[in-house]
Amino acid sequence: MSSKTPKGPDNTTRNLVIGMVVLVVAVGAIFSVLSNKENTSAALPSSVSKDDGYGIVYNGDIKGVPVIDIWEDFQCPVCARFEQVNGGYIEKLIEEKKAKVVYHTLSFLGPESALAANAAACSSDENKFLGFHKAFYQNLPAENAGVVTAEYLIALGEFADIKSPKFGECVKNLNYKDWVNNVAASGGEKNINSTPTVFINGKEIRRGTSGTDLGEYFDAAAFVKAVEGK
C-alpha cells in the first residue's frame, strides 16, 4: 500500500489543498452557526416581546381574547395575498381590542426581506407598523430585484404617514438588524417552514389542499370563523 502513496511535491500540494478546503468549510460553518444564534443584547423595537418570539405585539395586555400569531416574510407574495384577504379584519380586531396579534417578520427570502423587516421595526417605534405593513404589501416589488433600498423604504414610510427623521435614520442605520436575526432564529425554533404561517391560540389554521380549496388562509369568512370560534 505504501508504494502507492504519492510522495514529494504532489503530496505536499495535496495536503495543502485539503487543509485549505477544510479550513474554509470549518470557518464558514462555524461563523454561520454563530451568526444565526439569538443575540440577547439586540436592540428591540417598541412593542416587541421576547416572550412572544420577538414578534411585534398588539393588545399584549388584554386577557381572554384570541391570540393570532402571523409569521410572514415581506417579500412573500402569498403573504401579500393573506394581507389583502384578511388584513382589514385583523386591523379592526386590533383597534377594537378583540384579539392579541403578534407579527413575526421573517427574512429567509433574502437581504431585501431583512431590510424591510428592519424598516417595519422602525415604523413600529413611530406607532405606524400597521400602515407600513399594508403599504409594503400593496406595492410589493419583485423578489430581491434591487427595488427595496433604504430610500424606497423611507418613501414608503411617508406613504404610511411617517414623517419623523428618526425613522429614516433607523432604516438607514439598520438599527434593528440583530432583532431581525432574532426573529429568524425564533422562527427556526418554532419550526416555521413556510410563509405565511398563522396560529390562532397556538394552533395553525387550516391550509387549503388544492387550487379551489382556500382553507382558512385565503377565505375571509373561514378566517373570521377560525378567529371567533364556534
Added chain:
Amino acid sequence: MKKAEPWIGLLARLVLGGVLLVAGYLKVFTPDKSMMAVRAYEILPIWLANILGIVLPWLEVGAGILLIIGVAIRYAAMFGAALMVLFIIAIAQAWARGLSIDCGCFGGGGTIDPSQTKYLEEILRDIGLALCGLYLLRYPITKFALEKKPSQELVPGE
C-alpha cells in the same frame, strides 16, 4: 475501455463536484431558508435540523471543490455518494408520508403546494449523482486531477 476510464472519471468528477459546489454555494448565504428546508423533511429534531441546515451547504462546497480539482477524490466521492443516498431516503420518506415539500437541494425548500412537488425527478437525479460517486470510488484515477495517484486505501484487496 481502459483508456476511456480516466475520461469517464473526469466527467463523473465534474458532474458530481459541479452539482455539489453549485448546490452548496446557492445555500451558504441563505441559512434561514436552508434550515427551513431541512426542518420540512420532518425527520430530525428541530435543533439538529437547524444545525444541519447551516453546516451541510459548507460541506457540499468543500466536497465539490475537492472533486473538481481532483484531490482526495475517493473521500470526496464517498462523501458525495453517501450524501445522495441520504437525500434519496429523505425525499422518498417525504413522498411516502404525503408531505408537500421542495427538496431544497439548490436553495428554496420548505412546504410547497402539493401540485409543485417533483419527488421522482429529484430521486432520479440523486441516483445519477450517487452513481458518479460510486464510479469514482471504483476508478479514482482520472484525467486532469491535481492528485495523480489517488490513495487506494478505501478499496481493500486492490
